[in-house]
Amino acid sequence: MNNLDERNHRKWKFSLRHLLTLTALAALFIAVAIAYRKNESLNQSRAALLSLSSRLDVTDEDKLTHVALPKVANDFQTWDVHVPPGPALELRLGIGDVSEAGIPSQVERVGLPAGRHRVTLHSVVSPDSGNRFVVYVDAKQVIEKVPARDWLPGGWSSSSGLSWPQGPTTNEQTPLQLAGQRYTLRPDIGKNNYFNGSDDSLVTSPGYRVWIDQPDRSYEPASPFLGFEHHTTYHGIGLRDGLRYKMSTTAPYELTLTRPKSRGRDPVLRIIPEFIVDGKSVLSSQTPSFSSWQLRNDAVGKDALRWTKESSQTVYNAFLHATFKSDEDVKPVIELKWDADKPSEVGLRLAQTPANERITRLRLRIVGGTKHLWRKIDAGKQKLDSKKESDEKPADSSGMTISLDPVGEGDGDIQINWQTDQSLPLQVVQRNRVKPNPYSGVSLYQGLPLKFAARIPKSLAPSISVTRINQHPTLPDTPFPGGAVFGEIQMELKAEQDDWIWLQAQDLKITP
C-alpha cells in the first residue's frame, strides 16, 4: 500500500528531453523577439522616410491614390496620381468664390484615363504679375485659366488651405481634392498702415480648388446659412457672410452676434435684454437664477437647433429659450431670424409662444460702443456727435443718458444708424497713435470698421436713448482716448410678438 501511495504521489520528473525542449523554445523565443524588434525598427525608419518620399504606394489598384511631390518652387504643386480602371474620372480646376463649404462655380475639366499620371498646378496670384492658373497632366498643359484683374482687387493679405467640404455622409465616393486655397483680400488702408484681421474658413472669399471627380457629378452653390445638421455651433449660426449668433462663454446672458466677414472674431453686436411684466423685471442680466440661453428649433423648445437644408429656403429662424436654475413663472423665448435677401441683418422679436404672453415690455441694451468707438448717431432728424455733445454737457464717470426721438415716415419703421468717426480699422488707429499709447487699457475691435443700424416698427412704441461715456474705462480721471463715445443704446419697447426688430452691421467704407 505504501508503494502504491508512493507511486500515486509520484512527482513529475524533469528529464533531459524536457530541458532540450525548453532550450529550443527559449532559443526560438529569443530569435522571434530579435526579429520582431528589428521589424519594428525597420518599420519606423521606413515610415519616417516614406513621409519624405514622393513614392506613390498603390496598395489597391481599384482605389484612387495620390502622393504630393516635394515642392521646389512656391507656385508649383505636383502630385503623382493613380487612377483606377473603371468609370472615367476627370480632373477639375474651379476658380471663384469659395469657402470651407463651397465649390467654385467656374470649373474647367479634363478627362483623366486610368493609370498613373503626374498632375502639376502652376498658380500665380499676384496683383503685380497677374493671376494665372495652369494645370499640367504628364507634363502637358491641359488647362489654363486667367481670372480677371478684379478677381482679387488690391491683392491678398493672407491665404489658407481648404479641405473638401463636409456634408451629410453619402455612399458615393468622395472626390479627391489635390489642392484648395482661399485668399483674404487686402484692405486698402494706405501704404504705411498694417492690418492683421482674421476671418474664418467658412467665410466666402476668392480661391480655387483642384480635384478629381466623376464627370456626372455637379455641386450646388454653398448655402449662405450656417446651422445645418453637420455644422457645429462653434462658428455660430446664421449667415455665413453676415451676422451669426454665437453663445458667449464669458457673458452667457448677452446675445452676441459676430461677423467674421469683417475680419474680426469678436462680437460686433452685444444685446442685453430685459423682460418686464407689469412694470416688474422678471429676467435681466442681474437675475441670479438665470442659467443659459438654449438654442431650439421652435418656440416650444423641444428640439435642439438642427436646420434642415432646403435649397429653396431663404429664411431660417432660431429660438433662444431662457433656462433657470430654479423654477420660474416666466421663461422668455427670443426668436432670431435670418433672411438671405438681407445679408447684413438679423431679425429679433419675442417669440409667439404662451411663455411670452405675460411679458408687457422688452428693454434692449446694445452695448460695445467703447470697443467700436461709436461717436456718430443718426436718428432721422436728430444727429448726434459724441464729441460735440461732450463739449456742451460734461460727462460723469457713469456716462450721461441722452434721449432720442427718431421719427419714421408714415406708419413705417423707425431707423437709427450709428458708427465710429474713424475711417481706418481701429487696430490701425490704436497702433498709429503716439507713445505712450492713449488706447492702452481700451480693448478695441480688431476687425474692419463697421456701421450699424436698427429698424424698429412704430407699433412697438420704442423709447430710445444713448449713453455717452467720457471716462477712460480703466484709468481714473482720464478722458476717453480720442474723445467721448456712445457706450450703449437702449430701447424700451412694447412686448408685441408680431413685429421684428432688424439689427444691421456692415463694413464701413475705409478711406486711407
Add this chain to the structure above:
Amino acid sequence: MGRVLRRVCPAADRWGDAESAPSDPNVPIQDVAGAVKELIQTGKERHCDLSEAGRNTIRRAHAVQPVTESKWDGGRKKACPREIALQPLSKSNTDFSRGVCSPQRLPPDGSCTIVSMKTIIRLVTGLLFLTGILFLVWLTRENSRLAYDLSRLEAELGRMSVKEIDQVHIVAIKEPRVPSEVASHVQRVWQYRLYLPAGYDYVRMRGGGRVAEDGVYLKGGFSSGWSSPKPEATHALVSISLSIDGDRTKSFFSINESGGTGSWGPFGPEPIISDDLVVQTLSNASQGSRSFDQDTILPLLKVYDPKTADKKTIAGSEITTYAGGLILLCPKSRKSELDELRQGRVPNGFDPSWIAKGQSHE
C-alpha cells in the same frame, strides 16, 4: 466475479488503492461494475481503476454503477467514494498525468472524452514551436522586404547612418525629383534630408544681399521662422531652389513643405544664375551624410557671385563681400550670437566651431 475483482484489485479487503491493470476482455465490464457497486455498498471500495476502457466499455459500466467523477492529480489518484475511477492507459502503458471526466458532462449514452494533460502540454509545445517558427519565417521575410524597401528609399533620399542620436545629421539628395514642367521655371534645386534630434530647437533664416566667403555675414533683407521642438527625433526634407523673377533672383526654401519665397536681388549685372556662381553647401551627394552638434549654426547653402567682390571694413575688420544669399539653421541658443555674426561683429567667446563649415564647393 471474485476472480475478476482480484485480478483488477489484488488487495484483499479494501480495494480503494488498487493499481490499475489491463482488464480481462473475457469478463464483461457490467460484471466488474456490478462488483464495484457491491463493494461500494459494503464500504470496501474507495476507488478502482479500469484500464483500457473504451467509450462503449465506459457506457456499459456507467449503466450499472453511475460514474460521478474521476480525477488524476500529478499521477496521484484521488479516491472518491461512490465513484468509478477510469484511467485509460496508452498502448505502451505510459501513465497519463492529468485528466478529468465529468459525468455531468457525459452525453446520455454515457460516453466520455478524456484528454490527458500530458497530451495537452505536448500539443501546446508543438503548437508553440510551429507558431514560433512560422512567425520567425514571416518576420525574416518581412524584414528582408523592409530592408530592401529602405535601401530604395535611401537611394532616393540619401543614405544616412544615425549613430549619434543627439546630433543633427544632414545628407544631400543626389537627384532631386523636379518635374519637367517645373524644371523650366527654376534654375537650381537642392534637396537635403535632415535628421533632427528630439528637442532640437532651431530658427531658420533666408536672406539675400551681400555675403562673405566665410561665416554667416549677411547684409540685406532676410526672413526667419521659428520651429517648435519635437519630443521625438524627426526626419525632415529641405528644398531650396533659385529662379529668376524679372531682374531679381527668387529663392525658395522649405523644411517639410513649410517655407516660402523671397527676393534676393540681382547677383550680377544680368538676371541669370550662371554656372560661375560659387555655391557652398553643407553637404553634397558625393560626400555622404554629415553630423553636427545641436549648438552648431548650420549654413545649409551659400551662393554668391565671385565677380562682385567688394572690400568693406566692418567692426574693425576688412571683409570681402559678394552679391549673394544665405540659408541657414541656427539653434535658438545661438540666436543672439547669430545676430552679431550676421552683422560682421564677433560675439564674446566666439569659437569658429560654432559655425559649420560648408565644405562642399560646387
